[in-house]
Ligand SMILES: *[C@@H]1O[C@H](CO)[C@@H](O)[C@H](O)[C@H]1NC(C)=O
Ligand SMILES: *[C@@H]1O[C@H](CO)[C@@H](O)[C@H](O)[C@H]1NC(C)=O
Ligand SMILES: *[C@@H]1O[C@H](CO)[C@@H](O)[C@H](O)[C@H]1NC(C)=O
């Protein structure tokens with residue numbers, strides 16, 4: 001009799017343990033009643049429900065860099081072109097004001113030799129003559145005139161590269177949407193967009209196994225395997241820029257009329273942790289605040305501050321590491337960036353439809369877990385505060401990069417072609 005009770009207790013324990021990995025059947029009381037017809041069977045959901053073919057997915061923004069790692073792994077020694085300062089190319093990074101800890105974090109992969117091909121960086125304008133290229137951070141350029149006396153006289157054989165991590169609305173506060181001053185000033189572009197000469201993604205997703213093995217280990221990791229909290233709440237978000245251009249707060253407040261969404265950061269009542277600036281070298285795996293949200297909510301609203309073509313920030317990749325489902329809102333085609341069934345695109349739903357979908361998924365562990373199947377096939381970027389400038393190193397080895405080329409209409413390329421939705 002005793003033994004039986006013991007076995008029964010053990011079985012119950014086991015079931016409880018297994019059940020921890022799926023959401024509890026919470027009845028999330030909507031703030032306002034939701035009716036079945038709130039959910040209008042949109043096209044979005046039919047697509048989300050398609051059975052994915054895992055091998056087919058490629059992260060298109062990461063592809064150029066992954067390709068370079070693949071090549072580097074297959075060719076033991078390539079031809080070595082001559083560079084100005086020796087055997088490897090060197091670039092001068094120019095930013096005024098210069099923030100040492102920011103740039104030291106940004107160039108960590110370059111300096112630590114983690115790129116597919118080696119290159120060197122200097123921050124000292126006195127070394128401009130030895131540089132194979134000059135990278136100019138456009139964020140702080142003044143509006144009046146593009147005069148950079150420290151770099152004079154300009155050597156026409158040395159490409160100038162315009163670097164921005166941000167989309168046009170936040171790329172330079174002196175320019176707003178008028179970047180005509182930079183027309184004809186640069187030879188190459190460096191941006192998160194795939195049509196840039198050098199692509200600087202804010203994160204990536206890579207296939208497990210062979211593909212991931214090509215990369216430095218510190219760049220990626222299996223998504224967290226810890227069991228999430230059993231009593232997970234429905235949804236959370238972090239917002240610090242309350243007047244963000246994309247109108248995201250507006251949308252979230254409408255969703256909040258139907259379901260609870262916890263808002264952390266400056267624009268909400270909840271506070272959490274410290275800043276997540278690049279120079280703080282935070283990492284998704286060790287950041288307490290991300291961990292708390294990632295482990296305690298079923299959904300995370302990863303809304304971009306600007307609605308611009310292909311613009312997504314590391315906010316998205318950081319939270320993907322945790323066993324929550326990102327609800328995205330941005331002007332990227334997320335299917336080119338993230339595996340199938342790994343996200344929910346809020347722009348395909350009205351606030352009430354989204355509320356209804358999240359509520360339905362939260363009540364169906366089977367449906368909810370479909371949004372985590374991708375984790376068995378992919379790793380996600382662990383870049384936090386140390387983004388890579390590695391694609392630049394690769395491009396600096398390519399003679400084509402030094403061919404004569406001028407970005408005549410920078411404004412049109414940067415502003416018009418970013419197709420930002422201004423509100
Ligand atoms: C590596 O080898 C392939 C084919 O063997 C070639 O197409 C490619 O250009 C080489 N890459 C480099 C960087 O040498
Ligand atoms: C988004 O990307 C996917 C995958 O490449 C493609 O099939 C789809 O047509 C794209 N959608 C839009 C609206 O461009
Ligand atoms: C770079 O652009 C400058 C300014 O337009 C131009 O004078 C120079 O010839 C260009 N150099 C290269 C290598 O394209």
Ligand SMILES: *[C@@H]1O[C@H](CO)[C@@H](O)[C@H](O)[C@H]1NC(C)=O
Nearest residue numbers: 177409411412413415416417
């Ligand atoms: C880019 O947009 C501006 C308005 O912002 C317009 O005046 C200009 O003609 C556009 N340029 C091109 C090449 O379409």
